[in-house]
Amino acid sequence: MEKLLCDASIVVPTYNRAPSLKRLLESLLSLEYPDSISMEVLIVDNGSTDETGVLLEKEWNRSKKFSFAILKEVHKGKANALNLGLARASGTILLVVDDDVVVHPDWLAKHLECYRTTPFDAVQGRVLPGVDSEGNGADPDRLREYNIPVIDYGGEISPIRGLTGCNMSFRREVFEKVGLFDIRLGPGVSGFSEDTEYSMRIRKAGFKIGYTPHAVVYHELDPLRYGKGYNRIVQYRKGLSRSLYRRQSILLNVLPNLFANCARYIIYQAAGKRQKAYKTEGRIMKYWGYLVGRIQRRMGKEPWG
Numbered sequence: 001m002e003k004l005l006c007d008a009s010i011v012v013p014t015y016n017r018a019p020s021l022k023r024l025l026e027s028l029l030s031l032e033y034p035d036s037i038s039m040e041v042l043i044v045d046n047g048s049t050d051e052t053g054v055l056l057e058k059e060w061n062r063s064k065k066f067s068f069a070i071l072k073e074v075h076k077g078k079a080n081a082l083n084l085g086l087a088r089a090s091g092t093i094l095l096v097v098d099d100d101v102v103v104h105p106d107w108l109a110k111h112l113e114c115y116r117t118t119p120f121d122a123v124q125g126r127v128l129p130g131v132d133s134e135g136n137g138a139d140p141d142r143l144r145e146y147n148i149p150v151i152d153y154g155g156e157i158s159p160i161r162g163l164t165g166c167n168m169s170f171r172r173e174v175f176e177k178v179g180l181f182d183i184r185l186g187p188g189v190s191g192f193s194e195d196t197e198y199s200m201r202i203r204k205a206g207f208k209i210g211y212t213p214h215a216v217v218y219h220e221l222d223p224l225r226y227g228k229g230y231n232r233i234v235q236y237r238k239g240l241s242r243s244l245y246r247r248q249s250i251l252l253n254v255l256p257n258l259f260a261n262c263a264r265y266i267i268y269q270a271a272g273k274r275q276k277a278y279k280t281e282g283r284i285m286k287y288w289g290y291l292v293g294r295i296q297r298r299m300g301k302e303p304w305g
Contacts, residue, residue, distance in 0.1 A: 005172075006038035006067070008108060009091030013044045013073075013081035014099035015188065018051040019133065020220055025059055027102035028066075033109045040067035042089055044081040046188065047074060077188035078165075079181040086175055094175055098166035101217040102130060110215035111169045114157065120210030122170035122202050124163050127151035130218030138221055144278050147230050148219045153211045160211045161203065165195035167217040170202070177205050184244050184302075191237030197245045228281065235282040239289020243297065250294065258287040 010028065014021050021043075028041060043059075045052055056070050071088060073081045086094055095111060097103065104110075107125065114123045127149050129138035138146055151164050163170075165186075178201045186194030202209060224230070248254055261283045268277035296302070 004090060006040055006091050008037065008039045008093045008095060008112060009086075009089035010039065010041045010095045010097065010108070011044065011082060011085035011089055012041065012097055012099055013046055013078050013085065014048065014052060015046040015078070015081075016048045016050045016052065017099045018048070018055050020100040021052060022055055023102050023220070024097065024099055025055075027105075029062075029064065030105050031103065031108050032105040033112075035065075037108075037112070038066075039108065040069065040090065042069045042071055042085045044071045044073050044085040046078065046081040047072075047076065075183075077183055078186040079183045079189070079194045082165075082186075082194070083180040083183070086180075092172050093169055094172060095169040096165055096167075097217060098219075100220045100222070101127070101166055102220070104216040104218070107167075107215050107217060110212060114210065114212040114215065115171065118157060118210055119208055120159070121174050121207035122163060122168065122199075122209045123215070124151060124160060124209065124211045125167040125169075125215030125217060126153075126211075126213045127164065127167050128216060128218050130220045132221040132223060136221070142275075144275055145226060145228075145231075146221050147225045147227075147234055148221065150219075151211075153213070155213050157210060157212050157214075160209055162199035163195050163202075163209060166219060167215065168195065169215075170207075174202060174205070174207050178202055178207075182245065185241055190241040190244060192234075193238065193241035193245065200245075228278065231278065231282055232285050235285035236289035236292075239286040239291070240293040241289075242286070243290045243293025248290065250291065254287055254291055254294075258284065258291070261287065 043056060071084055073084045093112060093115060111123055131137050143150055149164050149166060181194045182197050184190055185197055261280050265277055265280045265284060268280055
């Protein structure tokens with residue numbers, strides 16, 4: 001039997017972030033869109049051991065203007081959770097948000113509007129800093145140190161090359177042609193880049209990716225992620241992830257960039273240029289992670305093992 005389509009499916013992979021997920025669900029309930037638009041929300045629990053199950057049970061019984069489904073993916077990894085949610089989704093437009101953002105009331109309407117008014121087949125929305133659990137906002141002079149994705153390409157709709165998974169969407173045709181996310185990548189496995197690798201396949205398939213500043217989500221601030229230590233881990237894992245799907249010359253690219261960034265880091269530190277030093281240290285760890293990942297692969301080991 002052919003699947004009945006709705007206008008939009010929102011897929012939310014989640015793992016052990018019950019308080020964050022609760023805030024996201026509250027914001028989804030506050031979405032403003034015409035009654036003529038049919039929508040579904042699919043929450044994919046990737047084996048949570050916190051209060052996520054209790055929260056979702058309460059949400060299941062709550063009155064909503066949209067369809068609501070709870071799915072469970074037992075295989076570890078965000079990509080596995082995404083694949084289950086997308087496979088079950090019935091929307092003509094498929095939207096993905098992370099469990100640690102809240103959406104602006106116009107978020108859904110602006111994603112859908114972008115498809116009506118542009119030739120894009122996949123759309124990246126704006127990602128701005130939100131607040132922490134106590135309601136404190138970000139210091140704009142130290143945004144890098146919060147270690148959150150900030151996606152802001154300006155105030156105009158424009159073509160771009162890649163998507164960031166915490167606020168992205170694509171037409172059903174894209175998913176049907178490009179297929180599933182690479183389960184080696186992303187949180188729960190290598191750590192990152194499931195969205196980057198997917199973007200590469202979207203472009204290779206001939207689809208167009210665009211950015212709209214009007215579809216906004218706000219990424220929560222988590223003190224456990226602040227600072228240099230977490231940044232080193234993040235960038236190292238990004239390097240490991242990249243080693244799985246990209247091939248860069250060790251001698252002509254990786255090592256020269258690694259040494260060059262080490263030199264820049266020393267200069268920035270000596271000059272007191274804190275933010276530039278912070279960014280450069282991240283690049284050092286990314287190149288180092290890529291190098292380690294390539295070596296581990298040659299030894300027959302998985303980089304995340």
